[in-house]
Amino acid sequence: MDKCIACGTCAEKCPRKVTDEYNAGLGKRKAAYVKFPQAVPLKYVIDKDHCIYFEKGKCRACEKFCPTQAVNFDDQDREFTLEVGSVILAPGFEPFDPGVYDTYSYSHPNVITSMEFERILSSSGPFEGHLVRPSDHQEPKKIAWLQCVGSRDIHHCDNGYCSGVCCMYAIKEAAIAKEHAGADLNTAIFFMDMRTPGKDFDKYYERAKAEKGVRFIRSRVHSIEPLPGTDDLAIQYVTEDGRITEEVFNLVVLSVGLQISKDTLELAEKLGVEIGDGRFAATSPFQPVQTSRTGIYVCGVFQSPKDIPLSVMEASAAAAESATLLAPARNSLTRKPPELSEKDVAAQEPRVGVFVCHCGVNIAGVVDVEAVADYAETLPGVAYVERNLFTCAQDTQDKMKQIIEEHNLNRIVVAACSPRTHEALFQETLKQAGLNKYLFEMANIRNQGSWVHMNEPEAATEKAKDLVRMAVAKVALQQPLGEMQLGVTKSALVVGGGIAGMTAALTLADQGYPVTLVERKDVLGGHGRKLYSTWDGQPVAPFLDELIKRVEAHPEITVLTKARITDVQGFVGNFHTVLDVDGQRREVDHGVAVIAVGAHSLKPDEYGYGKSDRIFLNLDLDQAIGERDERIVTARSAVFIQCVGSREPDRPYCSRVCCSHSIENALRLKKLNPDMDVYVLYRDIRTFGLRENLYKEARARGVLFIRFDLENKPVVQVASDGTLKVTVKDHVLQRPVVLTPDILTLAGAIVMRESEADELAKMFKVPVNAEGFFLEAHAKLRPVDFATDGVFVAGLAHYPKPTEECIAQAKAAASRAATVLAKDSITAGGVVAVVNKDLCCGCQGCVQCCPFGAIDYLEREGKCEVNQALCKGCGTCAATCPSEAITLLGFSHLQLYAQIDEALSA
Amino acid sequence: MQNPFEPKILAFLCNWCSYAGADLAGVSRLQYPPNIRVVRVMCSGTVSPHHVIHAFQRGADGVLVAGCHIGDCHYLKGNYMTLKRMKFVQELIRFAGYNPERFRLEWISSAEGVKFAEVVRDFTEKVRSLGPAPSFEASPRLAMGL
Amino acid sequence: MKTKVRQLLEEGRVDAFLAYKTIHGVPFPTLFTKENVDELEEWAPFKARYPVTKILLAQARQNPGKTFGVLVRGCEERSLYELFKWNQLSPDKVVVLGQACTEDLALYCECKKPFPDQLDYGEAPAPVPRSRRLEELEAMPETDRLQWWLSHFNRCIRCHGCRDVCPVCFCTECSLEHKELIPARKLPPDSSFHLVRAVHMAGRCIDCGLCEETCPAGIPLRALYKRVNDLVENIFDYQTGVPDGKSPFSMLGDESFLPAGPR
The missing domain is CATH 3.50.50.60 (FAD/NAD(P)-binding domain)
Structure with missing residues (x-):
């Protein structure tokens, strides 16, 4: 594996073709292959079951042609023994095989599963993203989706549960299919209940109906009949008012459910983990990620069918449980990462490396990437230009580091997606290559280029060139920016004493971090006090009583009832909060905050x-x-x-x-x-x-x-x-x-009380969405974080949810909060403002306009100075000073003028 | 045959809201005219009247500044300053004889991809209908009243 | 006046006093100390105007511990208030004696307040509330305005006189000289020169008119800056030249004057 450079020659030379399981059986791969284009590690493998050498003892073409002699036919399976304190199971699911639905004609090439449709839509799939149907590769004009295939069904299979994700994914597939094929594409979704109960999901459903014209037909379809003489399929269905109608479709997608595979069940048996209803792991709603065996935790679909946001929350929750269990052993096996040194480039002329990304077909399908790359070579300061298929891929990062070294580059521009997507990734690569991470700029030629000018490729290419020119001009003026280390107050503030708040508090306290739990009312419990049972009939009251007892008795938790927050100062790792506790003023220093104020x-x-x-x-x-x-x-x-x-x-x-x-x-x-x-x-x-x-x-x-x-x-x-x-x-x-x-x-x-939520949101500087619920940093990948560091959310304050989801999310929030508290210091600085004291006349215009009070006036010098620990880098001060004596590093006046000039110079 | 006039639109988008909204417009594949060139800033408050005036001086036909909604600024109140400054700048250029519709201040949140695309379409067409911006260049011929 | 100034100097309430001395028949600003206070003349109204507070500022910067006295007109007192608000001068280091302007001077300046709050000498003339200069400009159709302004800006020779004489221009380095903002070595300079200056004058200009009087090209700067401050007053309800308040361009404020975003 160390020798493989993923050049692909072995796959090219391999004579044996195999059905490609990654592309849901819709295409072929070779016996020597890479699992998928973005596999980590990106290494090729030999499929022993289909390799001619293992079958007949002949061939070995891959070995002959491999440029690095990376093929080893004598490789053996190896067994490792690991000593661990806890195990987290995330074995996932397998899509249901609809072959058992004998009336659905699944053997017909144009009746496919939703997974197969995903691969058809994918630009790295068997048809390169071109929406065509398997039988004749024609573009379908009418596509049907049948919901609840392999879910809510105890006749064809033993999956009486609802898989929870299929309604949303069918709507998504229909919407994206319309994008690929044009708005005229007729899409119909046949369903029993439209289950879109997640955050913002209903809005997506309504938009698909109203704006995109996706048809929703409430009817359970019995059979799919191939139409003789064509490749089409006929569906007969009963409408809501009892009429029998028939429609012919070019392609039918079966929205298959999620089920636990045999392999997973075998694994569970080996581990002694009990299986419950639906063949999912047996868990209790009060301990959603705990299996029947202590120390073994579960998350994701193996716990019960769910979508991405909830899976991510459960993953963090499982990590929290694990961390609590293993807290006494924290840091006993860790090693310090190697110190990265930084090259001193301050005296050098800028040598800019430009990487132009194809992003598969996302950019290259519209923008002439080669022309942009050629143009980049002509720009002043550019010393190296390269095109990549996916600049964000791991192997490209490794290559970038090499190129920086070889060509002695000291500035990097990546022309690809949005900096909001991958800036951090590339900055890390720069760090590892020995460059200050701020010597980097991105030109957004995808989200603000190819994706929005799909019908104007020439204009999009000209725009891409302009954006690259602007980025090169800006980065050439960029100097390395320094960062400083700040201490972390290793304690937490949890706002809200309901089930979510108490769970978060306990999870943190059990890991050894002191917690201050703030509750508005005079008793703990929140709405949990009013709830009778969980959905499966388990009474809430005894659980709640136990929880309250544990919280009140815990040596690391300080409970403040009848308490309100009146002011919050500081930032991640260094918060200072002022409270009114039953009329008394109280101040708390803490490193993180968890917002779990519930709803009404x-x-x-x-x-x-x-x-x-x-x-x-x-x-x-x-x-x-x-x-x-x-x-x-x-x-x-x-x-x-x-x-x-x-x-x-x-x-x-x-x-x-x-x-x-x-x-x-x-x-x-x-x-x-x-x-x-x-x-x-x-x-x-x-x-x-x-x-x-x-x-x-x-x-x-x-x-x-x-x-x-x-x-x-x-x-x-x-x-x-x-x-x-x-x-x-x-x-x-x-x-x-x-x-x-x-x-x-x-x-x-379930609604949020705007007045309460808004005030708290302003104090912690976190956003609230249009419905009043706290708005997380990313709907899927960061469901308990905020864009503001150090503050987290759990429970109903995020979105209405049942008890076990509140508990899982609270543990997740505690888990994320603990990642801050576990550190000894936090880095600050970078993009902050700085006053050039030679130019400052002490008028204090900047002091008064800073939203964070980060600028001080120094009496003795008669000048202003920025506190870089408090500065958030908004640049308001820089725009206020008429003599431009204050600069926002990373967005200096020079850089902004350079960008303006380049933007308008074409 | 002369090419039809293509307005040059310069936009300042704040990293947390309007730039993200523009990205969302991309994710949602909403289409808008390609005349716009974006300068990313951390906050709409980073944009100074200097930048706007400089942009017009350099030949921008239209300038758009977009930030977070009032009350939603990632930096709390940066956009309060933007509002004050930009309102003033618009009046100033009106007084100087420039059509104030060439300058636009919008609040676009990170969830408003649709709004971003609409604003860009609308603004580009508006500026197109106004024609090329009159030059800020002073020329000696004018001094003689020609 | 001579008596008063002498008293201030002898009591040590001021270390020096900035007033005027007639030289070649014209009053010139002169700094009087105990040594030369005898040369101070008796007060009589005069029309010559100087950036007195700017001279004062320079003196104060060179002699940080000293207290100065100064004879000011209405506009000069307004500039003092601004300098106090912008933290350039300390009110407890400045002692003010005020003089009123003559009526024809007030009419010429179209001054809204041709006398200082601290009025010691002269009779306050009637304030001139409306500016004919501005009214003429407002009457001009919007489409003609750009050409009108450009025809004036065209004559600019970039002497920076307007800035140098302005009593509320106190920046250590002037961004008008930043070549990235305003390209260097161009005559006449781009019109952005004037617009940028106008932006800087917003929330500061106290309408003393020295800029226009200094300009060798006779550019109607006063109208431009008068308009700028009318805008500031209309939009932000803020007046320059008063002792209280802070410019809206530096104060963040607790409220925005627009309602919060959509919910």
Whole structure:
């Protein structure tokens, strides 16, 4: 492996072709191959099962042609023994094989799984991103997606659960297919319930419907019939009003579910990890990442089917559990990274290296990369130019380091994607090559180039040249920037004493970090106090009591109740917060903060809420059932109305927990009184993951489900004698039905109290989204971080979610926070402002305009000075000073003028 | 045959909001005219009236400054300064006889890819309809009243 | 006035006093100390105007511990307020004696306040609220304005007189001389020269008019800077030349005058 340079000659010369499993069987690879173009490590391998030499003892062409003699046919399997303190299982899933659906014609080439469709869409896939169908490589005009294939199905397979991701991915595939093929592409998604309960997911669904014209047909399809004489497929389906319709499609995609593979189950058995419902690892909602065996943790789909944000949160949560377990052994096996030295380039003339990226076809498909590279060679200061397929690939980084050394480069420009994507990666490469990481600039010729000028390739190429010229001019003026080390206060502040807050506090405290837990009310517990049970019936109260006891007894946790935060100063590693604790002023120094302030139940202004004591919200119903309230015990009929205040134009999000909660309560009512008529009025039932069992059980027990849509909401009338009348148009009868429930429960939205959230957000300098929920740094990859370092979020404050997700996210937030606390120092500086004291006249214009108060006026000198530890690098001061005496390093006046001049010089 | 006038638009986008919004427009494959050239700054507050005036002097037909929404600035209040300065700059160039519609200040968040594309389209067309910006170059002939 | 100044010097309340001495029939700014206070004349109204506070600033910088006295007109007092606000002079190191301007001087300057708050000599004339210069300009259709301004800017020889004489221009290094901003060795300089100066004058200019009087090319600078400060007043509700407040261009402020973004 050390010798392989991934030149690809072995694959080229290998005579044996094999079905390419990475491209979902849609293409071929060789027996000598690389798993996929961005594999890490990027090394080629020989597939023993298909290699001619291993089969017949002949060939060995790869060995003959390998330029570095990297082929070793005598290589043996090796066994390693590792001594570890904990194990984290993230074995993932395998896509369901729809071959068992005998009526779906899966053997037909144009009936494919969603994974196969992903590979078709991919620019590194079998058709290079060109959307064509497998049989004749023609561009399809009409594509259908069938949902719930291998999920919510106990007939064809034993996967009664909902895979949780297929609705969203089908919408995504349809939307991207339209991008590739043109807006005329007819896309239809056949579904039972549209399950888009994640953050911003409903908005994506609505946009796909309204703006992109993706068709959504609520109907379960029985068969896919090949149309004789063509490569097309016919689908017959029943519409919501009972008509049988047939449509012909050029391509049908089966949205296959996620299931646990046999290999994984074998692994679990070897490890002694118990398997639970759906063949997923058995876990408890109160310990979502803990398996049946202490010290072995689980995350991702093996825990239960889920999407990326939740997988990432669970991964961090598993890391937190592991860290807590292993805390006593922290740093006992670590080594210090090698000190990187920096070349002194201050005296040198700029020698700029320019790397122009193809980004597969993302850039090269529109921009003439070669022309840009040729142009770059003509620019003053440029000493080296190269084109790359993917400049961000690991092997390109290694090459870059070599080139910097060989050509003695001291500035680098990468013309590729956005600096917001990969700047940090390239800066790291520069550091390792011995260059100051600030001697780097990117020209955004993808996100702000090829992707937005797809129909104007010449103009996009001219623009790319201009952007490269601007970047070269700017970086040529860049000097190395220094950084300083700051101390870290190794303690945390957790805001919010609910389940999420307490879990985060305990996770940090158990690792040995002191925590101050701040709670607004006079008791801990938050909304957990009102919740009866988790979705699978486990009572919350005993868990909550235990949690509160542990928190209050923990030697490292200081609980402050009746406390409000009044001021926050400082920055990551060095926060100073002022609190009002029951009238007393208190100050806390801490290194990190976790925001877990929770959310609130909407008090609906519709459906008669507040006009009768027989109209409940789910949390009130929890309590009433638990207390065996008179109204519940004597009720003969109950109605639940879903989506109250959610998924509406002025609140376009799904509150995620209500479908499960209502059905749970419906089941409890049925258990109390099996003869009670229980109705659930819904728009989509979103019992995702293993919660699907609730829905199944509810139907089995005779709960009736009536569907309505946004245009025809149920009407509730409260008579003067208090009786309730609910009128709803039944989706099967297509006629209004009048219900007279004794109790009506409204599944109300979960909302944020703007005033509280906004104030806290401003104090910690973190953003809040349009719906008032705290906005994480990245929806998928950083679901508990903020763009502001050192502050983290968990629980309902991030988005409505059920108990076990709150717990997982809280552990994740603690895990991320601990990465700061585990350090002994933090680096500051770099892009900060600096005053040229020779030019400063002491007018203090800058002092007053700094949003962070980072500039001081020095009386004795009569000049101003920037505190580089507090400076955040916004440059407001630099723009205020009329003599330009203050400069923002990295964005100096010279650099900005240079960029302006170059931009307009064409 | 003369080529149709293609306006030169110079834009200053703040790293945290408007630049990210522009990136999102790219991710979402929203299309807009290629006349725009972007200078990335950390905050819209980094943009000084000097830069705007210099841009017009150098031949920009339109200048766009985009930052975070008021109250949402990554640097808390950097954009308050931007607002004050840019409002003033617009009035100043109006007084000097320049069409103030050649300068635009917009608040575009990192989630508003759609808005970014719309603003660029709208602004480019507006500036195109205004024609090439009159030169800031003083020329001796003018002194003689010709 | 002679008595008063003599008293100030002898009591040690000032170390020197900046007033005027007639030389060749014209009043010139002169620094009086105990040694030469006898040469100080009695006050009589006069029209000659100088950047007195600029001279004062130079003196103060050279002699940091000393207290100075100064005879100021309305505009000169305004410039003092600005210098105090911009932290260039310390109010407890400056003692002020004020003189009013004559009526025809006030009319010529179109001055809104032709007398200082501290008025010791002369009778305050009526303030001139409206500027005819500005009104003429405002009346000009917008499309003609650029050519009108360019025709004036054209005559600029980049002597920097406007800046050098301006009492509120105190920067150690002037960005007008930064070649990246304003290209060097170009005559006339790009119009950005004047616009940049106008930007610097926003929130500072106190309408003394010395710039226009100094300009060898007769460029109507006063109108430009008057307009600039009208803009500042209209948009930000901020007046230059008053003792309190801070320029909107340096003060961040707690509120923006626009509502918060969409929610």
